[in-house]
Amino acid sequence: MARVASLVVVLLVFSAAIAVGAVEKMVSSKEWQTRTRKAPSVLSLFNMNLRSKFLNEKVLSHVNDDWEVSNVVKKEALVNYTKAGYLGYYLKLEEIDAVHIPVPINLIFLGFNGDGNQGIKLGQAELERWFTNLDHLFEHTRVPQLGESLTPFYRLKGDGTQRHHLPLVSNTHYNYSVHSIEMDAGVTEVFERAIVALSRREDPSDTKLDTEVMWQVDMDGMAHIFSSFINFLQLEDAYNIIVLNPKRNATRANYGYRRGLSEEELRFFENDGEAKKRVFESKGLRVSNPLEKDRYQKPLYARHPMVKFAWTTADYKDTGHWVDAYNGALSEVEKDLYGKSAVDTLIHTAQQILAGRSGEGNGLFRALKEGKPTNLQADCMVNTWVGKERWAFIDLSAGPFTWGPTVGGEGVRVERSLPSVDDSFGPHAGISNGASEDEVQEELQNMVQDRFTVFEDNQDPQQHAVDMLLAEIDVYEMFYFKHCQGRKVQLALCEELRERMSDVKSDLSSYSEELPQESQRIKASDALKRIEDWNLFDVPVVKPEAFSLSRDSFLAHLASTLSGSMKHLVTPSTADGAFHYYEKIVFQIYIITQERMKSAVSVPVDVEAIASSLKELIVPPQKVAFSVKKVVLSDDPALAMAFTVARRSAAVPVLLVNGTYRASNRVYLDSLLLQEQLQRLSGSGSISDLNAQERTSLEVPIFWFVRSGEEPLFIDKHYVAKALPDMVFVVQSSQKKWESHLQCNSKVIHWDLSRPIKAAVAAVAEHLAGLVETQLTYSHAHQNTAQDWTWVAGSHVLSCTSKGYELSSFQTDAIARSYMVTALDESIETINAGISLLSKEGTCIL
Structure with a gap:
């Protein structure tokens, strides 16, 4: 790529030299006629002489006229060339600021059509308002090299004095094309059913009730479902972030995702020799997994051609084939596990891991062979995951979970790192921001006091009455959108205001007909129409642009989380240097x-x-x-x-x-x-x-x-x-x-x-x-390294929550992209250097 860039600069200089030489060596038509001519080439199509059947004297005379005209044009070009002042200006060359690389990203929402946890329903206006804003440009960035080797690992400070071969903020920009897709209830039900069917107790020896224990969902089985789903939609060539909001099962409300066995399960095998023997002897046997079968024969776009990236919702007619296929597969899984105890389910899972012939299976086999299963580190329970292919997901109903450095660091995962559906829309979300009824009542009184201080006592009584009602409506609107709208459990004060609004409507209705002044009647009529349009405190069909504070906070938090996936997962920063x-x-x-x-x-x-x-x-x-x-x-x-x-x-x-x-x-x-x-x-x-x-x-x-x-x-x-x-x-x-x-x-x-x-x-x-850890990125604001541990989960080489060391497609793409960005940045530097030289070269002809 660098050689190509150098060649471009050489060609630019060479073409400029040709232009200069052509201007200096212009001759008149008479000089052209007196020159000795060479014999025509044998490869010439026409024999250019007077007896040619293709050319005659008339045609040749016109050609000479054209030569005379072109000579005038050359004189004008000479004038333009000398007036330009600099060669770069004459050639109209401008330095390259940036090169844009398109990056397609799909945000797939499951359980947001009124069929998920807390019955959340996101309309197209909300999806566009909150997630289309993610469709923008990001520069490729490089993480500064760490300073002294004695610097603690949890203090990542860049070497500010280092002279970088390539800029930390690259000239290569990523042009994200973000597309939001909302799935139908059938797809959500498949994932809800899979979470239950593929879950087992974290501790098989725990005798507590199902509602009191933690359940772990097998990620190997879930990975089959996610990969099949993305392939069915034919979105495997784009990056896909799936946001899950499934309903919680009544008996398995507390759950998370894990690949492999838990620490309690490994301890159980170490203490139970019979169970360990049953699993160890199954090495080499083929254990069937119904989810591994290819169950989608007709991809979505085989029946809906030419609609890639053109749809925003999917219903049963689009996904019904896949839904039916995996409902059948999950029926086989449920049938296979029916009647098995927690221990039998554990043994069956361990046998499937050994049969998988993966790094996880080999590690379990070595631990069982050594007789020390507890030497094997159990993967963490998580609610986010980065898959082997180009998909990742977050489950807002699972967890919450935490991970990151024990002490120090920044951007670590805490319980509130992801937005909580229950806190924003659950039964305890009725009080805005944790405020009590008394606090909300006091806030309403402050609103009333601030709004009504503008009225004067000497105002006309009839006009005063209408303006008072208008001010009252203003206060109620502000209060309604902040504390009443979108609440599943309404405040008692909201009910009182609803009754008061009925009285306000009656008063305005009478004023609009009985007041003597037409201006006052029109004002009262407009206010009445305003109330009816907003439909305050009733059961309204809420306009898309009207959102509650908690709803806005939830969607803003979710949009921020998804935006972080772009910088840390899809197009991560690389180490400082040229690769x-x-x-x-x-x-x-x-x-x-x-x-x-x-x-x-x-x-x-x-x-x-x-x-x-x-x-x-x-x-x-x-x-x-x-x-x-x-x-x-x-x-x-x-x-x-x-x-x-x-x-x-x-x-x-x-x-x-x-x-x-x-x-x-x-x-x-x-x-x-x-x-x-x-x-x-x-x-x-x-x-x-x-x-x-x-x-x-x-x-x-x-x-x-x-x-x-x-x-x-x-x-x-x-x-x-x-x-x-x-x-x-x-x-x-x-x-x-x-x-x-x-x-x-x-x-x-x-x-x-x-x-x-x-x-x-x-x-x-x-x-x-230059592939660096997923949590690292470059902060433009701080001009240094920043961290966010949200997307480090998954069984891949850059994950801290799993012992797996495979590479995800996110990482392999980042490696190839790193080579490309280095070539582009170096080419841009070379071309800009050549343009800079040409811009300093004068056009004066001596």
Whole structure:
């Protein structure tokens, strides 16, 4: 791309030179006639002479006339050229401000057609008012590099003095095309039924009533339904954010989503040998899952062609085929689980996980084989999820749940991070903003006092009466829209005002007929019409533009949450730097151990799993190659010295979830020192500039340090993997459950230091394409890094709530987009530099 940009500039300069040369070498028609002419080309279609049957003297004379005219035009062009002053102005060149990339996003609403929780009904006017505003431009941004390595992980401060190769705010802008779609009741009922059918108790040994326990919905099963739904609508090529507002089941009101088994279920398998044996022996067996079948034969647009992105609502005739298919599938699931106890349901779920042959299944199998299922970290219970394909969802009826750093940080998920339907529209939402009846009564009196202070005592009594009623209507309107409209449980004061409005209507009706002055009658008649149009305090068909305060607050909160998904999930920021596309990526994995192992098999590094995960970072048509080399420090004194020089220790303050303070002594590698030592050993500097011109291949050195013993090893005190401009560091220790600085739902999140594949893949993704953690973005207001932890949930490599390390389509798209944005920004810089030079070049002809 850079070569293309350079060629464009060269062509611009070359064309300008041609224009100058043409002006300087203009000759008259007489000089043209006296020149010696070359023989006509054999490839010429016409034989240009006087005896040609195609050209005669008359035609040739006209040609000469045209030459004379064009000579005049050239003289005018010369004048225009010299008057321009500068070459760039003459060529009408302007620097490029921005390049826009279209990004289609669908916001799909389920349960907002009066069929969901609290009977919320969103009309087209509300969808357009609140969510069409999301249809705008965002610049691609880059997150500043972190400062000192000693900076605590929860204090992300950019290096303000750094000179950036590319601007933090890119010239590439994303043009979001946001489309809101409201689904019918049939689709909502399918998801409500699935939540119940795929849920099980979080603790199988808990004997409490169903209404008193927490239920976990199996995300593997729900993922099939979401993917099938998006594919049926043929929206898989766009980004889809699904907002769920399902009705709560009477017996399973408290629920959340989780992939895999809970901590209580893992503890149950560790204590129940018989159940563990039943699950372990099912490895390799095929356990059927009715939801995995392809149940949609006729996609929506096969029956409704040419309507993509043109519809805003869907009814049964649009989605009925999919609804019927998955109602049948859920019937099979319910039949399969009918009559099973909580333990039997757990065993059946565990067997399905093992049969899935995924990373989750392999991890469960290893834990069962070792006899320590509790060594496996349970995923967090969440109410947001980022799918494997281009879809994500939030469930406003689930939870609430929390996650993020235990202490410090910003933008962490708290109970009120998502808008609450129950708080805004439930039975306890009758009092606006928590105000009591007395407080609302006092506010009404203040409104009356403020409004009626403008009247004078010497006013005409009849005119005074009409104006008093108009002022009274003004007060009631303000009060109604703030405290009465949209409430399921009305205030007692609203009922009193409704009766008072009936009296006001009667008075105005009589005034409009009986007052002697016509102006007063017209004023009373207009006021009466005003009341009837607004239909205050009755059971109105509320106009789309009239919304209650709580309703506006809810929709504003929801719109803000969805807007955050664009910056953090759909088009996330990248790390500061330039990330180029290479035709071939060569991963050079150096597995470094402190002492020689008995055999190559005994090295505790799953190279196959690492290679499989790294392949997901490759975008078509890139090629990939692997080189694995095992190195022993005792056999390489120079490498051992580099390792020793970079080794450090520090006392790190730790605040646990329960509020307990603790000082943790950690051994870590200083990444900058280790990088310097390895560069010296290699005898060369940074490899980031290799093949910079050809862009044919990129070698990615991954140094994987394996440490044995009871003391874990880190990088820069807090990390188990870190990306540098020319290499990646990974450290592996023997601890299977290490208390991290993160928590979810007031429980600490543990890291498996013996398998740091998740952190390693994330670090390599940052090295290749600048992919950073989902919660990070660039704040224009602060001109620094900002955080929002809402969208970090999901079983993917950048999620903190799950141990899964697969890549979502959101991340693979971000990698490809990063290469493209780098090429565009560098091309824009090159072209603008050429235009700047041409704009300084004068047009004076000496």
